[in-house]
Amino acid sequence: xxxxxxxxxxxxxxxxxxxxxxxxxxxxxxxxxxxxxxxxxxxxxxxxxxxxxxxxxxxxxxxxxxxxxxxxxxxxxxxxxxxxxxxxxxxxxxxxxxxxxxxxxxxxxxxxxxxxxxxxxxxxxxxxxxxxxxxxxxxxxxxxxxxxxxxxxxxxxxxxxxxxxxxxxxxxxxxxxxxxxxxxxxxxxxxxxxxxxxxxxxxxxxxxxxxxxxxxxxxxxxxxxxxxxxxxxxxxxxxxxxxxxxxxxxxxxxxxxxxxxxxxxxxxxxxxxxxxxxxxxxxxxxxxxxxxxxxxxxxxxxxxxxxxxxxxxxxxxxxxxxxxxxxxxxxxxxxxx
Amino acid sequence: xxxxxxxxxxxxxxxxxxxxxxxxxxxxxxxxxxxxxxxxxxxxxxxxxxxxxxxxxxxxxxxxxxxxxxxxxxxxxxxxxxxxxxxxxxxxxxxxxxxxxxxxxxxxxxxxxxxxxxxxxxxxxxxxxxxxxxxxxxxxxxxxxxxxxxxxxxxxxxxxxxxxxxxxxxxxxxxxxxxxxxxxxxxxxxxxxxxxxxxxxxxxxxxxxxxxxxxxxxxxxxxxxxxxxxxxxxxxxxxxxxxxxxxxxxxxxxxxxxxxxxxxxxxxxxxxxxxxxxxxxxxxxxxxxxxxxxxxxxxxxxxxxxxxxxxxxxxxxxxxxxxxxxxxxxxxxxxxx
Numbered sequence: 001x002x003x004x005x006x007x008x009x010x011x012x013x014x015x016x017x018x019x020x021x022x023x024x025x026x027x028x029x030x031x032x033x034x035x036x037x038x039x040x041x042x043x044x045x046x047x048x049x050x051x052x053x054x055x056x057x058x059x060x061x062x063x064x065x066x067x068x069x070x071x072x073x074x075x076x077x078x079x080x081x082x083x084x085x086x087x088x089x090x091x092x093x094x095x096x097x098x099x100x101x102x103x104x105x106x107x108x109x110x111x112x113x114x115x116x117x118x119x120x121x122x123x124x125x126x127x128x129x130x131x132x133x134x135x136x137x138x139x140x141x142x143x144x145x146x147x148x149x150x151x152x153x154x155x156x157x158x159x160x161x162x163x164x165x166x167x168x169x170x171x172x173x174x175x176x177x178x179x180x181x182x183x184x185x186x187x188x189x190x191x192x193x194x195x196x197x198x199x200x201x202x203x204x205x206x207x208x209x210x211x212x213x214x215x216x217x218x219x220x221x222x223x224x225x226x227x228x229x230x231x232x233x234x235x236x237x238x239x240x241x242x243x244x245x246x247x248x249x250x251x252x253x254x255x256x257x258x259x260x261x262x263x264x265x266x267x268x269x270x271x272x273x274x275x276x277x278x279x280x281x282x283x284x285x286x287x288x289x290x291x292x293x294x295x296x297x298x299x300x301x302x303x304x305x306x307x308x309x310x311x312x313x314x315x316x317x318x319x320x321x322x323x324x325x326x327x328x329x330x331x332x333x334x335x336x337x
Numbered sequence: 338x339x340x341x342x343x344x345x346x347x348x349x350x351x352x353x354x355x356x357x358x359x360x361x362x363x364x365x366x367x368x369x370x371x372x373x374x375x376x377x378x379x380x381x382x383x384x385x386x387x388x389x390x391x392x393x394x395x396x397x398x399x400x401x402x403x404x405x406x407x408x409x410x411x412x413x414x415x416x417x418x419x420x421x422x423x424x425x426x427x428x429x430x431x432x433x434x435x436x437x438x439x440x441x442x443x444x445x446x447x448x449x450x451x452x453x454x455x456x457x458x459x460x461x462x463x464x465x466x467x468x469x470x471x472x473x474x475x476x477x478x479x480x481x482x483x484x485x486x487x488x489x490x491x492x493x494x495x496x497x498x499x500x501x502x503x504x505x506x507x508x509x510x511x512x513x514x515x516x517x518x519x520x521x522x523x524x525x526x527x528x529x530x531x532x533x534x535x536x537x538x539x540x541x542x543x544x545x546x547x548x549x550x551x552x553x554x555x556x557x558x559x560x561x562x563x564x565x566x567x568x569x570x571x572x573x574x575x576x577x578x579x580x581x582x583x584x585x586x587x588x589x590x591x592x593x594x595x596x597x598x599x600x601x602x603x604x605x606x607x608x609x610x611x612x613x614x615x616x617x618x619x620x621x622x623x624x625x626x627x628x629x630x631x632x633x634x635x636x637x638x639x640x641x642x643x644x645x646x647x648x649x650x651x652x653x654x655x656x657x658x659x660x661x662x663x664x665x666x667x668x669x670x671x672x673x674x
Contacts, residue, residue, distance in 0.1 A: 210592030255547030
């Protein structure tokens, strides 16, 4: 009951912006806004939180302009195995550009990448991947890079499943994004991936516009080329949006503290801490735990990708919701029968 | 006719988000959404542009999610004389904190500031002011700094007029912001001022939320203080959002090209170039020209504050709208009789 009512109230609140009208809606039928979630603790906790912060007579009511929700991307909204998808993009780019760069055969990190040896780069995390992409695309305009990303994301296939990468987004999370927005939330991405890698497709896939994507970035420079203004990608990192930098990125970009945060690994620990330690009021933290080796992958404390260890322990003491993908998610992908 | 119809269509479009419904509205009466603007070329150009990009059957129609408008703040939305208001904030802070810093009597730039000698700092622009604020507030948490800003903006008085600084916002521009939003635009600030100086009051005064404020910034660091997460201001600049950096800031933060830009000085030249050189479609550039010495200040080509020279010349060749404050604005401030 709470959930569909919140949804309806949310839809109206979204349209009336900052006002909070007294409502007396008679629903035509009960619609579950989260049909891919099994009934259980996680789904219940989500519905309860949304009701608490959106019902005008609730002691935990939050005005609509302060309803900020932040989502990690890799491993939270879409997959990240056998390598983060941005890493697979970088690998594809190295292969595509290698014929123009015979020197890469002996030059690191390209030599290792061309041989498929990725272990060292994995240890370097998002920074290492961004540095590779940066090196390959320095001097390119931002518009040219955007075209490269759009071509890849609409044609490249995931090595294990043969699917387009955008088919590997988790349906329960896409529904959760829509459910929060219907309740007046502004949904943001806060991820270690490059902003220029994420923005070109996220609006279409998640309904999240470019201006609500916070990520890592390289520096760019404004120039007039033949009288036409362009932004050129430089070979210099601007910001790496991981771990303790996630709250920094949130502050820099969003400028106020979220009331809900969603992640899946220790990379999200500080974002969860920053979000849920707001001064008073209900706050919500959620961790997606990869437990489903049949439909996807199962990994946590010892994984070299998406390691979930400290944040999992802290979830217990901080009362964050931990989603068991195997039991909490009825459907995982849109292509499932 | 065009303007109120656009306003009504805009209100409905805002509520229906990405859909473009066929409308047949009968207005109850003709409401001028820009009552502080005199009829004339500038007002007409604004109404025409909005109609062109919002009417569904227009060849220049722009989908609602791409209606991004960017506004400079100093000299465009509020005054900037006799010094930029952030500079006056910095001066007040120097005086307030001086008793705890006897060494400032002989240490630059504080010694000059305490004597009221500001010429050297003026030459350094937004960067010089931000460096002073940064030096004074290093080690402070972002929440502490926000309190300082809120106290100042709600109590400090402008030296010439004795008004609160927020009373010195231009009513025609506040109406313009609301008019664009009613037509489905997302309005952003893109200014050289510090984001942490601007965000705490802009939502209340302009209706622009923190996440839509792009500005200069200092670096911050995430820490746990007594187990509580905080962000600490460091003594290191992060980004200066002026001149050729404005398109960089727009790309970094908004991630897509605006379709309308509003400024008042050569500081806004590249932002205007970047915005109005979009690939195809109607784009809008506007420059506020300070021509009214009676109600405010009159300055342009030779001013050390808000110099308008190159951008004014380029306005002619690029067909940007130049607002003559004296003749185009019926009312300037809300407190006028």
